[in-house]
Amino acid sequence: MTYIAKPxxxxxxxxxxxxxxxxxDYEGKISTxxxxxxxxxxxxxxIEACYExxxxxxxxxxxxxxxxSSKTPDYFLGNSHGFNxxxxxxxxxxxxANLANRDLIYLGVSGDGDSAxxxxxxxxxxxxxxxxxxxxxENNGVYGLTKGQFSATADRGSKSKKGVTNTDNAIDLxxxxxxxxxxFVARSFSGDKSQLVPLIAAxxxxxxxxxxxxxxxxxxxxxxxxxxxxxxxxxxxxxxxxRLDVLVGRDPIAVDYAPGTVQVVEQHDGSKIAxxxxxxxxxxxxxxxxxxxxxxxxxKGQIVTGLLYVDPDAEDLHEHLNTVETPLNTLEADTLxxxxxVLDKINASLR
Amino acid sequence: xxxxxxxxxxxxxxxxxxxxxxxxxxxxxxxxxxxxxRHGVPVSPRxxxxxxxxxxxxxxxxxxxxxxxxxxxxxxxxxxxxxxQTWDKDVAGIEPGGYLFYDSTKPMPSTKFRDDITVIGVxxxxxxxxxxxxxxxxxxxxxxxxxxxxxxxxxxxxxLIEQLIGEQYKGKEKLLSSNVHALHLGRxxxxxxxxxxxxxxxxxxxxxxxxxxxxxxxxxxxxxxxxGATVCAWYPITPSSSVAEAFTAHCKKYRHDxxxxxxxxxxxxxxxxxxxxxxxxxxxxxxxRAFTATSGPGISLMTEFIGLSYFAExxxxxxxxxxxxxxxxxxxxxxxxxxxxxxxxxxxxxxxVLLFPEDPAEAFEFAAAAFDLAERLQTTIxxxxxxxxxxxxxxxxxxxxxxxxxxxxGKIMTAEMxxxxxxxxxxxxxxxxxxxxxxxxxxxxxxGSYFTRGTSRDRYARYSEEGTVYADNMQxxxxxxxxxxxxxxxxxxxxxxxxxKYGVIYFGSTSPAMDEAIGLLEAxxxxxxxxxxxxxxxxSSVASFLAEHDFVYVVxxxxxxxxxxxxxxxxxxxxxxxxxxxxxxxTPITARFIAKAIGDHQDHLxxxxxxxxxx
Numbered sequence: 001m002t003y004i005a006k007p008x009x010x011x012x013x014x015x016x017x018x019x020x021x022x023x024x025d026y027e028g029k030i031s032t033x034x035x036x037x038x039x040x041x042x043x044x045x046x047i048e049a050c051y052e053x054x055x056x057x058x059x060x061x062x063x064x065x066x067x068x069s070s071k072t073p074d075y076f077l078g079n080s081h082g083f084n085x086x087x088x089x090x091x092x093x094x095x096x097a098n099l100a101n102r103d104l105i106y107l108g109v110s111g112d113g114d115s116a117x118x119x120x121x122x123x124x125x126x127x128x129x130x131x132x133x134x135x136x137x138e139n140n141g142v143y144g145l146t147k148g149q150f151s152a153t154a155d156r157g158s159k160s161k162k163g164v165t166n167t168d169n170a171i172d173l174x175x176x177x178x179x180x181x182x183x184f185v186a187r188s189f190s191g192d193k194s195q196l197v198p199l200i201a202a203x204x205x206x207x208x209x210x211x212x213x214x215x216x217x218x219x220x221x222x223x224x225x226x227x228x229x230x231x232x233x234x235x236x237x238x239x240x241x242x243r244l245d246v247l248v249g250r251d252p253i254a255v256d257y258a259p260g261t262v263q264v265v266e267q268h269d270g271s272k273i274a275x276x277x278x279x280x281x282x283x284x285x286x287x288x289x290x291x292x293x294x295x296x297x298x299x300k301g302q303i304v305t306g307l308l309y310v311d312p313d314a315e316d317l318h319e320h321l322n323t324v325e326t327p328l329n330t331l332e333a334d335t336l337x338x339x340x341x342v343l344d345k346i347n348a349s350l351r
Numbered sequence: 352x353x354x355x356x357x358x359x360x361x362x363x364x365x366x367x368x369x370x371x372x373x374x375x376x377x378x379x380x381x382x383x384x385x386x387x388x389r390h391g392v393p394v395s396p397r398x399x400x401x402x403x404x405x406x407x408x409x410x411x412x413x414x415x416x417x418x419x420x421x422x423x424x425x426x427x428x429x430x431x432x433x434x435x436q437t438w439d440k441d442v443a444g445i446e447p448g449g450y451l452f453y454d455s456t457k458p459m460p461s462t463k464f465r466d467d468i469t470v471i472g473v474x475x476x477x478x479x480x481x482x483x484x485x486x487x488x489x490x491x492x493x494x495x496x497x498x499x500x501x502x503x504x505x506x507x508x509x510x511l512i513e514q515l516i517g518e519q520y521k522g523k524e525k526l527l528s529s530n531v532h533a534l535h536l537g538r539x540x541x542x543x544x545x546x547x548x549x550x551x552x553x554x555x556x557x558x559x560x561x562x563x564x565x566x567x568x569x570x571x572x573x574x575x576x577x578x579g580a581t582v583c584a585w586y587p588i589t590p591s592s593s594v595a596e597a598f599t600a601h602c603k604k605y606r607h608d609x610x611x612x613x614x615x616x617x618x619x620x621x622x623x624x625x626x627x628x629x630x631x632x633x634x635x636x637x638x639x640r641a642f643t644a645t646s647g648p649g650i651s652l653m654t655e656f657i658g659l660s661y662f663a664e665x666x667x668x669x670x671x672x673x674x675x676x677x678x679x680x681x682x683x684x685x686x687x688x689x690x691x692x693x694x695x696x697x698x699x700x701x702x703x704v705l706l707f708p709e710d711p712a713e714a715f716e717f718a719a720a721a722f723d724l725a726e727r728l729q730t731t732i733x734x735x736x737x738x739x740x741x742x743x744x745x746x747x748x749x750x751x752x753x754x755x756x757x758x759x760x761g762k763i764m765t766a767e768m769x770x771x772x773x774x775x776x777x778x779x780x781x782x783x784x785x786x787x788x789x790x791x792x793x794x795x796x797x798x799g800s801y802f803t804r805g806t807s808r809d810r811y812a813r814y815s816e817e818g819t820v821y822a823d824n825m826q827x828x829x830x831x832x833x834x835x836x837x838x839x840x841x842x843x844x845x846x847x848x849x850x851x852k853y854g855v856i857y858f859g860s861t862s863p864a865m866d867e868a869i870g871l872l873e874a875x876x877x878x879x880x881x882x883x884x885x886x887x888x889x890x891s892s893v894a895s896f897l898a899e900h901d902f903v904y905v906v907x908x909x910x911x912x913x914x915x916x917x918x919x920x921x922x923x924x925x926x927x928x929x930x931x932x933x934x935x936x937x938t939p940i941t942a943r944f945i946a947k948a949i950g951d952h953q954d955h956l957x958x959x960x961x962x963x964x965x966x
Contacts, residue, residue: 058800061637061792074802074814081792083636084804085629086655092584092626096633096641097792099582099617104637104793122629125622317619324613328581329638329791331615333758336579338605340752346573347749350563351388 006030018054026050026057028078033068038190038216038231039138043075045193046107046136049200050077053248053271060105061097065090065119068145069111069138069216077107088119091126091135095317098131101327102318105204106133113143116152116171123173127180127209132316134203134210137173138190140218141229148221159226172298174308177211178291183314184210185290187305189234190217198244198273199307205246207268208314215303228301239297241282241306247272265312275307284310355467358448359550362392362417364428366501366551369441371434373405379494380411382515383501384744387415388564389511391556395421395863397743397939402589402682408437417558421710421746422864423939429551431497438463450549452501454493471545473500478536492533499537506548508555509538563711563749567740568644570711570750571670572597574718575642576605579758580668582641583618584630586649589682590738591672594644595620624649628656628667635666636803638791640722640758642668647676647689650696657731658697659805661828664778664787666725666732666761669693670718673737675937684937685738687859690913693733694887700825702832704839705733705887709862710740711747713885717840726761728835729789737908739860739939764788769798777801777812778824785831832888839886842893847878854880854900855932855949856893858914860939861906867942868949875946877953879904887917894922897929902956904949906932908940 006029014022026047031040050057057079064070066087073082085093094108108126115123115137126135141154148161152171159165177185184206188196196214203210215234217223223230228237248271263284265273275284283289290309297304324331358364366383370376377398384396392415399410414424429450432441445451447467453459455472464470475496479489502509513531520527541547572594575583585595599618606615621627627643634641645653650671660667673689675681693705706721708714714736721732762782764775769790775798778787787810790799801812807821808814815821857865862883872879882896897903897918905915912931919926932948934940 056796058796059793063633079797079800081790081800082802083633084802084806085632086659086805089625089629089656092621092629093633093636095619095626096582096584096630096635096639097637098633099619099630100634100637100639100641101791101793121622122626125626129619318617321617321619322612322614323617324608324611324615328615328617328634331579331581333579333756335615336581336606337577337752337756340754342605343577343750343752347561347563350565351559351561 017051019056021051021054021057023047023051025079026077028073028075031075032071034220036219037068038140038218039069039072040075041190041193042136042138042196042214042216043072045196045200047076048193048197049204052197052246053201053204055105055204059103060107062107062109063090063094063097064109065111065114067111067114067143069109070114072138073107073109088114088117089122090114091119091122091131094133095126095129095131098133098317099323100329102132102323103327106131107204108133108135110135110137112137112139112141112151112153112173116173120152120171124176124180127177127182127211129317130181130183130209130315130320132207132209132318134200134212136200136212136214138216139173139213139229140216140222141227142218142222144218144221155228158228159224161221161224172294173211174213175291175294178287178294178309182211182309183208183311185309186211186307187213187215187303189215189238189305191231191235192238192305195240195243195305198246201246202244202267202273202307205267205269205271206310206312206314208311208316234303237301237303239302239304241277241279241293241304241308242284243276243278244307245274245276247274265310267312273307273310278306284308355448357450357469357550358428358446360428361552361554362415362556364415364551365424365426366413366415366429366431367427367441367444368411368431369434369437370409370411371436372400372403372407372409374494375491376409376433376494377411379498380413381744382512382519383498384413385515385564386502386507386512387413387553388559388746389515390508390553391559392417392553393419393421393558393746395423395746397423397739399938400683408434415553417556419558419746420863420867420942422867423941425941425943431501433497450551452497452504469549471504471549473497473537473540473545475537478540482536492529495530495533496537499534500541502534503538503541503547504545504549506552506554509534559746561749562746564744564746565711566593566742566744567708567711567714567736568593568672568742569597570747571714571718571734571736571741573601573750574715575668575722576601577715577752578640578719578722580640580642580722581616582630582634582639583616583643584621584627584641585643586621586624586627586645588624588646588649590674590742591644591646591649591670593742594670594672624652625656628653628669631667632656632660632665635725636792640668640726642670642722644670644672646672646674647692648679650689650692654697657703658699658701660731661697661701661703662699663803663805664729664789665803666729668721668725668732668734670734670736672741673735675935681937683738685860685939686908686935686937687735687737687861688909688913688935689735690909690917693735694917702888703731703733704728704835705735706840707735707858707885708740709859709883711745712750714740715750720840723759724835724838727759727786727838728831729761729786730831735859737860762786762788764790764794764799766795766799769795775799776810778808778827779810780827780830784834785827785829786834836888836890839888839890841890842885842896843883844892844896845881847880849878851878851880852901853878853953854882854896854903855906856882856884856896856903856914856918857906858884861908864940864942864945865906868945871942871946872950875950877950879949884914889918889921893918897922897924902928902930904930904932904952906940906945908934910935
């Protein structure tokens with residue numbers, strides 16, 4: 001319950017990151033979600049990723065829509081500003097916030113109802129524009145907060161808890177993100193923290209629109225036999241193409257990898273991603289290949305996870321708009337207002 | 352042929368051009384209006400256009416008015432009938448004794464004319480066809496040729512038109528000389544073949560002064576530039592699109608860093624109005640000055656976000672260029688029909704600040720002020736323009752800016768203040784004015800962060816569904832709205848020469864017609880005190896004005912007398928004392944209409960004593 005204060009004391013020997021922060025400094029309020037909810041694992045992964053990246057917690061703006069997933073920003077990064085906005089409208093609010101101050105890190109948290117139904121348009125357009133953000137969809141295929149209606153990502157043929165079969169086709173947000181030009185696209189599973197944490201870390205380091213679809217089973221309404229978003233189903237059908245290590249700073253890669261199995265991608269912020277290949281033929285720089293690969297595997301009922309596509313040299317919306325380096329929210333009248341002399345000239349030109 | 356004496360008038364008449372849209376007539380017609388201004392004679396032009404790009408009828412009306420009456424007058428003294436589609440209606444619309452100017456290349460049956468008007472034929476097509484071979488040139492220069500003929504008929508100084516052509520085609524010598532040539536083709540033909548001038552004449556005067564000629568939308572956009580807007584998100588919708596387009600143009604000129612060439616602004620064309628207002632709210636939450644421009648249907652779409660702005664207290668500026676509703680309504684016709692929709696936009700108990708500029712100069716001032724108000728009050732501010740002000744060139748006093756003026760960024764808790772140990776409660780009313788402090792995201796590593804939400808919360812932004820906590824917050828929002836009363840532009844009152852029990856309230860684009868109507872009413876013996884409302888919430892002087900008069904007319908351009916409803920609702924007064932005067936056919940309200948409606952009501956009120964009536 002959010003009104004229960006979370007105790008602030010912690011073990012004195014708790015590990016600290018480069019900035020001297022502990023894990024606890026990246027936590028938020030106590031979650032009010034159901035015990036065992038996949039979303040809480042994602043929250044834990046976000047905390048872990050931010051800790052490992054040594055991000056100053058207050059330099060993150062966490063923005064969400066409405067729904068169970070959208071409540072989670074209250075449960076991590078308690079020293080960051082959060083904005084639980086309007087259903088399906090996180091992307092536009094995040095876009096505006098990003099335009100106002102390009103120096104913060106923008107974390108958009110949304111759900112499948114929020115992004116694939118009511119906010120499908122906003123999801124699409126924020127990706128199209130290349131907003132510099134990490135867009136996480138906590139995807140459980142169901143409307144949890146309103147008690148178990150199908151969402152638009154529910155697979156055709158999957159069964160609801162009440163036994164109803166879904167007859168509508170599913171929207172695959174990863175496929176759409178790829179088609180719309182997202183420059184970092186990944187899918188993961190809330191039950192696989194070792195895969196998810198580095199993906200979130202890498203997405204934060206990416207400049208441009210990063211999208212992560214995280215399958216996150218709904219323990220209350222979508223974890224039964226017949227569901228294709230249950231823990232059991234996802235574990236059985238998870239087909240990871242690669243696993244990541246995110247290397248912060250410019251240190252040489254210390255980990256020993258077998259030759260030919262690792263691909264290193266240098267990100268815009270100087271960090272490096274070491275991609276350990278699982279599927280030897282999978283190339284995460286090939287957008288078209290990724291789209292085909294996804295479709296082929298989806299047809300076989302497999303859920304492809306991992307870093308599916310990345311363009312390390314992507315441009316973001318600020319570059320498209322050619323905005324000044326100084327955050328727009330710090331500009332004042334002295335630089336924004338053309339002044340009375342210019343206005344006199346404008347007046348003269350209108351006579 | 353005429354059985355009515357031709358109208359004779361100097362510097363006081365209405366010329367209406369009937370054209371086909373997409374024929375290039377707009378620039379020639381606008382040049383006609385500007386040329387009269389250069390004679391020192393005020394004009395008030397209006398575009399009457401369809402929601403279409405090419406082929407449908409369009410009209411451009413120029414009211415020549417030495418007295419400076421800038422409202423629409425009604426009636427047409429001279430019709431320049433260039434559109435066969437609308438011929439019959441156009442000819443029928445001319446005032447008795449008026450003039451019809453037409454292309455006489457093809458003979459017309461006499462049944463197509465009227466006996467009580469002066470018909471002036473110029474073989475425009477024949478002249479153009481004998482001079483030009485290119486079809487597009489024929490089309491465009493035909494417009495300049497009729498301008499030339501009109502200059503002779505109305506006794507205008509051709510040098511002034513040449514000067515305008517020179518300014519317009521500066522640096523494009525070929526276009527310049529060919530336009531001047533076309534002008535003289537038309538002028539010379541008229542001088543040689545027609546009796547020039549006619550009864551309508553333009554005589555040089557000095558009534559324009561230092562006034563400027565600008566569209567309200569462009570002025571509002573300039574106000575946004577001067578007011579420090581850095582983020583603009585919009586979705587195209589008539590009649591508001593030209594606000595964002597003008598903002599873009601102004602920013603390109605005045606908002607690029609001279610050294611790096613980089614933009615000190617960000618403009619996004621959203622995928623819809625929901626995204627546009629979402630971007631505005633996100634940017635404002637993060638401390639930038641942001642706005643959107645839209646019209647009625649866009650307001651309907653934005654209402655959920657407007658409620659969020661009200662309840663979570665996030666600044667936003669929405670410029671609503673009103674058009675005739677409901678639904679798609681008449682997209683290219685004017686109305687003041689979104690008063691209620693904006694004042695109480697969104698679900699639950701909400702109230703919003705509305706600003707009502709009367710002309711481009713106020714559109715500029717109020718647009719700039721809207722950003723100060725939005726940040727001071729941490730809520731949505733509506734700038735309520737309409738198509739009549741927004742999309743027509745209006746003679747307006749020059750725009751002014753005080754270089755000493757700083758932006759009012761409102762109550763911002765800075766990192767230094769947090770370090771000092773100031774108590775920060777996002778929804779805590781520390782000053783008693785209902786306005787809390789806010790922090791920008793990223794301000795301080797450990798202090799001042801909060802979770803913004805549309806759900807109920809306590810003074811420290813902690814989620815709460817406690818009834819008392821909710822009510823406490825809602826009451827503070829009422830207090831904040833009361834604070835707004837004294838921050839928004841006050842109503843302006845002008846009293847009649849003699850004390851009177853009757854008053855009139857009006858606002859926005861009704862202004863020029865109202866000012867003119869006062870003169871007409873005085874001529875009929877009716878004295879009225881005037882109050883021009885410039886903002887909602889209403890200042891206390893509105894209540895005083897109502898108390899001081901037995902009857903108050905409320906003049907507005909919508910069917911349901913929405914401002915009157917708002918006044919009745921907010922002031923809790925007897926509605927019988929507020930007489931609605933409404934005009935809502937999509938054309939701009941006229942002095943003649945107002946004077947007749949109020950005059951008739953006044954005559955009705957003045958019951959003749961029985962004894963006098965019998966005797």
